[in-house]
Amino acid sequence: MKSTRTSSPLAAGRTALDRLRGWLRWFVGVVVRKRTYANVAYLLLAFPLGIGYFTVLVTGIAIPAGLTFGLVDMARTEPVALLIAGIPLLLVLLCIGIPTVLVVLFASVELTALERVLADRLLDTDIPTADPAPTLRERVRRLVFDRGTWKGVGYLGSKFVLGLATFFLLAFGVTFTFVLVAAPLHYRNQLVGIHLGGPVEFVPELTYQHAGWVIDVVSPVPLSLAEGELISFYIDSLGEALALSAIGVLVGLVVLHLFNAVAWLFARYTELLLRDTQPSIFSEPPE
Known part of the structure; x- marks a missing residue:
């Protein structure tokens, strides 16, 4: 019984190790x-x-x-x-x-x-x-x-x-x-990275139309992404x-x-x- 209990965890460890290697x-x-x-x-x-x-x-x-x-x-x-x-x-x-x-x-x-x-x-x-x-x-x-x-x-x-x-x-x-x-x-090299060539701006707009009525809802706050670096790979x-x-x-x-x-x-x-x-x-x- 003692050898069985001892070998069982060892066998499970070997199986897990074999799976990891695989x-x-x-x-x-x-x-x-x-x-x-x-x-x-x-x-x-x-x-x-x-x-x-x-x-x-x-x-x-x-x-x-x-x-x-x-x-x-x-x-x-x-x-x-x-x-x-x-x-x-x-x-x-x-x-x-x-x-x-x-x-x-x-x-x-x-x-x-x-x-x-x-x-x-x-x-x-x-x-x-x-x-x-x-x-x-x-x-x-x-x-x-x-x-x-x-x-x-x-x-x-x-x-x-x-x-x-x-x-x-x-x-x-x-x-x-x-x-x-x-x-x-x-x-x-500080130039290595992902850059935007120019600014990107997005203005959220919602249009509702029903029975001849048209309502345009424009967000007062535009979403903008300035020109510049997005991701940098600079390491010194x-x-x-x-x-x-x-x-x-x-x-x-x-x-x-x-x-x-x-x-x-x-x-x-x-x-x-x-x-x-x-x-x-x-x-x-x-x-």
């Missing part, structure tokens, strides 16, 4: 894991790809949308002119607008296929696709009426916003970590700079884990929207 190994090991850098590569690609997707979608939608708006506006404001210019505009819409939409939808299917490949290679996902269309006619029909096509269009459109947010996250995380780690190189001794550098290493590890977490969210989001979308025509051509 957690530390996992936390510090983020630097040497290939998955970390694959995730970072995916996040780096998100912003330029998002800009490209946004450009393709906006350009393709603007042409038929502009022609349609012109016809509707002409019919509403100048119905007589519609009799003269309506037929040419309608022909342009049929000959240019509709083919443009089909080309954009085809491009969106191929771009969603590219996104699946990137997610599979860099985020270690496994996104199933829909069964390939057996004929070219069925491929065209699915291009317009298949739910997966429009899910892909929504995903590509959202990639611009997500890529922009990811770019700011990467830029801030890397810059902030570098400034801390490199503290011994600039520890007597080498010892403090080395301590700050050590903190920067810890912050860098946390930032890498944050990047992995964001990449994991990207993977789940991509799986949710791109599941059962149409495969690429180049990998699964119709007969």
Whole structure:
């Protein structure tokens, strides 16, 4: 009984110590894991790809949308002119607008296929696709009426916003970590920090409108942030700079884990929207 009581706390201590070692190994090991850098590569690609997707979608939608708006506006404001210019505009819409939409939808299917490949290679996902269309006619029909096509269009459109947010996250995380780690190189430089280039002023305003009555309530005290320094990294001794550098290493590890977490969210989001979308025509051509 005595040996059992003695060994039980020792065993519990060893178990806790092993768990602590495992957690530390996992936390510090983020630097040497290939998955970390694959995730970072995916996040780096998100912003330029998002800009490209946004450009393709906006350009393709603007042409038929502009022609349609012109016809509707002409019919509403100048119905007589519609009799003269309506037929040419309608022909342009049929000959240019509709083919443009089909080309954009085809491009969106191929771009969603590219996104699946990137997610599979860099985020270690496994996104199933829909069964390939057996004929070219069925491929065209699915291009317009298949739910997966429009899910892909929504995903590509959202990639611009997500890529922009990811770019700011990467830029801030890397810059902030570098400034801390490199503290011994600039520890007597008073210009190192985060500064405002000019004053920022905000005037709270509340507008109430009801039955033709409009009441504007403006705060008499504006909120302002003067031009100057927000955060300073100025240190005047080498010892403090080395301590700050050590903190920067810890912050860098946390930032890498944050990047992995964001990449994991990207993977789940991509799986949710791109599941059962149409495969690429180049990998699964119709007969």
